[in-house]
Amino acid sequence: MQSVQSKATPILYQSISAFRSMRRELQPSIKIGFVPTMGALHDGHLSLVREARKHNDIVVASIFVNPTQFGPNEDFDKYPRRLEKDSELLAEYGVDHLFAPKIDDMYGKNHVTKVDPQGFDDTAEGRSRPGHFSGVATIVTKLFNIVKPTNAYFGQKDAAQCVLIKRVVEDLDMDLNVVVMDTIREDDGLAMSSRNAYLKPDERAGAPVIYRSLSAAKALFKEKKTIESAALINVVRKGLESEPLVSEIQYITVDSKATMQPLETVDEAGAIISIACKVGSVRLIDNAVL
Numbered sequence: 001m002q003s004v005q006s007k008a009t010p011i012l013y014q015s016i017s018a019f020r021s022m023r024r025e026l027q028p029s030i031k032i033g034f035v036p037t038m039g040a041l042h043d044g045h046l047s048l049v050r051e052a053r054k055h056n057d058i059v060v061a062s063i064f065v066n067p068t069q070f071g072p073n074e075d076f077d078k079y080p081r082r083l084e085k086d087s088e089l090l091a092e093y094g095v096d097h098l099f100a101p102k103i104d105d106m107y108g109k110n111h112v113t114k115v116d117p118q119g120f121d122d123t124a125e126g127r128s129r130p131g132h133f134s135g136v137a138t139i140v141t142k143l144f145n146i147v148k149p150t151n152a153y154f155g156q157k158d159a160a161q162c163v164l165i166k167r168v169v170e171d172l173d174m175d176l177n178v179v180v181m182d183t184i185r186e187d188d189g190l191a192m193s194s195r196n197a198y199l200k201p202d203e204r205a206g207a208p209v210i211y212r213s214l215s216a217a218k219a220l221f222k223e224k225k226t227i228e229s230a231a232l233i234n235v236v237r238k239g240l241e242s243e244p245l246v247s248e249i250q251y252i253t254v255d256s257k258a259t260m261q262p263l264e265t266v267d268e269a270g271a272i273i274s275i276a277c278k279v280g281s282v283r284l285i286d287n288a289v290l
């Protein structure tokens, strides 16, 4: 009879104190890889876990749908939550510990402290989601303080978030490395995202226009080597407008890789070209590194 190899599910901690009891027992020299997520895991998240597994002694993932990074009219309530399935997936990828705290534990009734990353509300994504980056900076700081990782893993899909987290770590003298991994895509180019699950079949079929539009701009930059950002933005806009199911373009922006502030011209220093748009009623983001 064949035996079925099943890996142990990660040990689940649903409170800060439970996680801390485990964390205190770890040797100071142990390398801890940390993958923070909001759950509803897909191959994008799992690529981060795989990388963490390769370079660390133990791997911790967190699942927490953080209320303070959602605006009042955003999808906090309907955000997909499926802890059990996520835990099984994390087991397959060798995650040791899963931290999935309750909201009241992370934000007690007397909680008043925010991390306020100056200038990030002025990035394209920040203007589109006021207060979002303070919510992200605050929760990531809290998670880092609890997990105390050696290496923390984030996806390039959330480009401004990666720049923000590197800034917070440097500004607040946190003793850890931030590792940014490439965006993982479906076969047709659509960036994997938990929110893709909201797309209706026709919207899902139309959504790869985002990647195609970014790829057209990337090809143009490769050809010209130095180019006005406006020309790249035009190409992307035309691409997006060719898909009738793109119902709203929130921004197309060409920004500095270091600051996410807009650039007039792109040269050999490169840039990040980012999109936020709605396909039907679903807001999607994506970017290309030039």
Ligand SMILES: Nc1ncnc2c1ncn2[C@@H]1O[C@H](COP(=O)(O)OP(=O)(O)OP(=O)(O)O)[C@@H](O)[C@H]1O
Pocket (backbone or CB within 6 Å): 036, 037, 038, 039, 043, 044, 045, 047, 048, 153, 154, 155, 156, 157, 158, 181, 182, 183, 184, 185, 191, 192, 193, 194, 195, 196
């Ligand atoms: N396609 C992807 N490729 C690589 N990393 C990704 C991808 N999608 C998400 N990540 C990364 O996974 C981490 C957790 O992200 P999150 O849980 O918000 O997933 P998400 O799919 O981006 O969800 P959402 O739909 O809310 O944007 C973040 O560092 C994020 O950048």
Ligand SMILES: CC(C)(CO)[C@@H](O)C(=O)[O-]
Pocket (backbone or CB within 6 Å): 036, 037, 038, 064, 066, 069, 136, 139, 140, 158, 161
């Ligand atoms: C980093 C993060 C887990 C903080 O809530 C979230 O913004 C995300 O999933 O990208």
Ligand code: BAL
Pocket (backbone or CB within 6 Å): 038, 069, 070, 158, 161
């Ligand atoms: N992936 C970034 C988390 C958010 O959209 O709130």
